[in-house]
Amino acid sequence: MKALVSVLVVEPSEIICEGLRSVLSGSGNYNVLAPMHDATGLMERIPIIRPDVLIINPTLLSSTPKQQLASIVQLRPAMPIVALVYQYVERSVLELFTHAIDIRQSRSVVLSVLHNSLSDKKRESQPVEEQENYELSDRETDVLVLVAKGLSSKEIANRLNISVHTVNSHRKNITHKTGIKSVAGLAVYAMIHNLME
Amino acid sequence: MFTQRMKLADIIAANYNLILVLPRIGIALGFGEKSVKEVCAASHVPVDFMLMICNLYTFDDYRPEIDEFSKVDMSPLVPYLKASHSYYTAERLPHIGKHINHIAKGIDERYGRVLKQFYSDFRTEITEHFLLEEKYDFPKLLSLQQGIRKRGSAKTHSEKSHSMLVDKLNDLTQIVYKYLPGNVLPEETMELVFDILQLSSDIQKHALVEDRILLPYIDWLERSAE
Numbered sequence: 001m002k003a004l005v006s007v008l009v010v011e012p013s014e015i016i017c018e019g020l021r022s023v024l025s026g027s028g029n030y031n032v033l034a035p036m037h038d039a040t041g042l043m044e045r046i047p048i049i050r051p052d053v054l055i056i057n058p059t060l061l062s063s064t065p066k067q068q069l070a071s072i073v074q075l076r077p078a079m080p081i082v083a084l085v086y087q088y089v090e091r092s093v094l095e096l097f098t099h100a101i102d103i104r105q106s107r108s109v110v111l112s113v114l115h116n117s118l119s120d121k122k123r124e125s126q127p128v129e130e131q132e133n134y135e136l137s138d139r140e141t142d143v144l145v146l147v148a149k150g151l152s153s154k155e156i157a158n159r160l161n162i163s164v165h166t167v168n169s170h171r172k173n174i175t176h177k178t179g180i181k182s183v184a185g186l187a188v189y190a191m192i193h194n195l196m197e
Numbered sequence: 198m199f200t201q202r203m204k205l206a207d208i209i210a211a212n213y214n215l216i217l218v219l220p221r222i223g224i225a226l227g228f229g230e231k232s233v234k235e236v237c238a239a240s241h242v243p244v245d246f247m248l249m250i251c252n253l254y255t256f257d258d259y260r261p262e263i264d265e266f267s268k269v270d271m272s273p274l275v276p277y278l279k280a281s282h283s284y285y286t287a288e289r290l291p292h293i294g295k296h297i298n299h300i301a302k303g304i305d306e307r308y309g310r311v312l313k314q315f316y317s318d319f320r321t322e323i324t325e326h327f328l329l330e331e332k333y334d335f336p337k338l339l340s341l342q343q344g345i346r347k348r349g350s351a352k353t354h355s356e357k358s359h360s361m362l363v364d365k366l367n368d369l370t371q372i373v374y375k376y377l378p379g380n381v382l383p384e385e386t387m388e389l390v391f392d393i394l395q396l397s398s399d400i401q402k403h404a405l406v407e408d409r410i411l412l413p414y415i416d417w418l419e420r421s422a423e
Contacts, residue, residue: 178371182361184315185368191311192376 004031005118008051010060011084012037016103020055020084023107024114039068046075053118054081055101058089065093080117134177141195143170147183148190198259199251201234201244208233212255217399221280222247222273243270250277253409254402260409266417272342274411275335281403282327289396290320296389300373303381312372319365323400326358334411341418359404366397 007030011017017035024030033049036042039060046054054072062068072081083089083100094100099117101110136144139160146156153171157164175181180189190196199208205228209215219226224247228236237244246269252259261269297316301309340346370393373386 179375180368180371181364182368184318185365185372188311188315188368188372189376192308192372 005029005052006031006033006050007053007055007114008033008046008049009035009084010037010039010042010054010056011035012057012060016084016086019103020110023110026107027111030114043071043075046072046079050076052079053114054079055084055114056081057084057087058093058097059087061093066096069096078121080121082114082117136174136177140170140174140177143167144174144186145190145195147171147174148187148196150183150187198256199233199248201232201237201248203233205231205233205236208251212251214399214402215251215254217284218250218254221277221284222250223276243273245269246271246273249410250406253405261413263413263417266414267421271414274414275339278335278403278406278411279331281406282331285396285400285403286324286327289392289399290323293389293392293396294320296385296392300377300382300385300389304378308377312377315369315372319362319369322365323362326362330407334415338411338415338418341415341422344422346419346422359401359408363397363401363404366393366400369393370397 007024009017009020009032011020014035014037017037021032021035024032033051036045039056039062058065069081073079080099081097083094083097084103085094085100086103098120099113101113105113142160143156146159151159153164153167157167160167174186178186178189180186199211205224216226223242224236224240231239233248234244236242237247245265249261249265249269253261294316297313301313303309304312370390373393374390377386379386
């Protein structure tokens with residue numbers, strides 16, 4: 001059986017809490033935790049109950065909502081925070097949330113917003129692991145050969161029709177990848193790798 | 198920081214590289230349980246100078262204060278630097294050169310040739326660097342120490358030229374253990390790598406002595422003479 005996603009709802013209205021519980025639990029994917037009716041003690045509660053998603057009515061946020069949200073994020077970075085909207089909420093406050101549920105939305109829309117908030121967070125917290133390539137690229141090899149032949153960065157830039165800045169960034173990568181800093185050392189590298197005609 | 202009351206053997210235990218420094222300062226091995234102060238007195242070495250060098254070799258952040266130059270007997274500085282130069286040029290560089298030549302014989306002739314060429318260029322460069330210092334900086338310092346101020350003798354070297362020499366030694370180690378064929382004389386190749394790394398770290402400290410003691414000391418003497 002798949003583990004359920006635990007949801008903490010922070011919302012003053014019991015009716016709305018119950019409604020949300022019914023919608024979410026009904027989908028079979030969510031475990032709705034005991035709701036909180038205001039934000040007092042929220043910071044203490046989150047580390048203990050460790051919800052996977054937080055759904056909060058933005059009107060319950062303090063007078064400095066940005067800071068408050070930031071400290072919640074810091075507390076549990078992988079937990080998406082979704083706004084629960086049915087009253088007037090300042091646009092600037094609403095913009096602090098990447099996802100919002102409006103209680104007038106249909107069941108399926110509410111579920112998909114929640115689903116998206118989780119998958120977006122997952123993508124964000126797991127940056128595509130860039131496999132560092134330690135071998136020289138073709139362009140870096142071109143630059144290396146010209147460095148080994150004794151050309152200056154400016155001459156190499158002219159020869160390859162690229163900017164001096166680009167040449168220097170290739171040179172930096174070459175040194176980073178090979179561990180060799182001196183021109184003479186790079187010339188030996190080029191010889192040993194049969195890069196020189 | 199090391200002090201004169203410490204046992205010399207404890208200082209060596211704390212930084213075994215200092216064993217290379219002792220003969221250059223004029224201290225022979227076999228000092229038993231004597232303190233730094235006792236050993237220096239017996240060898241006629243100014244203890245403050247000896248500690249200055251040992252501290253510089255050991256503590257990365259150590260940089261003598263300018264006013265120390267007025268309190269410390271700095272007369273052994275030039276002999277010390279010369280002894281270091283001759284240790285490098287007469288012992289370490291030829292020793293490494295022998296390994297390089299031997300390994301070069303074992304590998305593809307073309308690779309062997311570039312390897313030997315790289316090393317021989319490096320050796321020429323560093324030897325010239327030492328010679329320039331001995332020809333200009335050291336005599337200038339010696340006459341300043343005697344209160345004679347020579348005009349127009351500029352400093353011949355900079356921190357940059359030191360770091361370029363060290364870069365080349367590091368390049369050499371990379372080339373030797375990463376790019377030479379691994380199946381040719383592996384034991385000798387490893388020995389060579391350790392020899393080069395040892396020389397490289399010693400030369401880095403030597404460069405520090407010049408950058409943090411020699412040059413500021415010359416500056417200080419020149420300003421005091423004005």
